[in-house]
Amino acid sequence: MESSNNNDSSNSSNNRLPLSEVVSECVKRWFKDTLKDAKAGDINMQILVGQMYYSGYGVPRDAQKGRVWITRASRTRSSVWKVSDKRPGYNASDSDSDELKVDS
Incomplete structure (x- = not known):
């Protein structure tokens, strides 16, 4: 019976995915x-989709699609262009608050 337990444990370790695949x-x-939320009209998600396309984060890099999503979001918030080339998740409101501090 011990041999079957050893086989079970070795089989489970063979089924593990590398961490890089899990993260990907x-x-x-x-x-x-x-993307689903962006299509539903969420401006913050539209910005994030644009950033993801620009950087190739979770999707193949595509600057044209990134520009389309940033343009869509910019109709409501023009400051989004400042963060279009930032890492995904960099918030347009972060840039807005920086701008206000400089103008003050």
């Missing part, structure tokens, strides 16, 4: 969820 799948899922 999570990032792809994050992009899909974000």
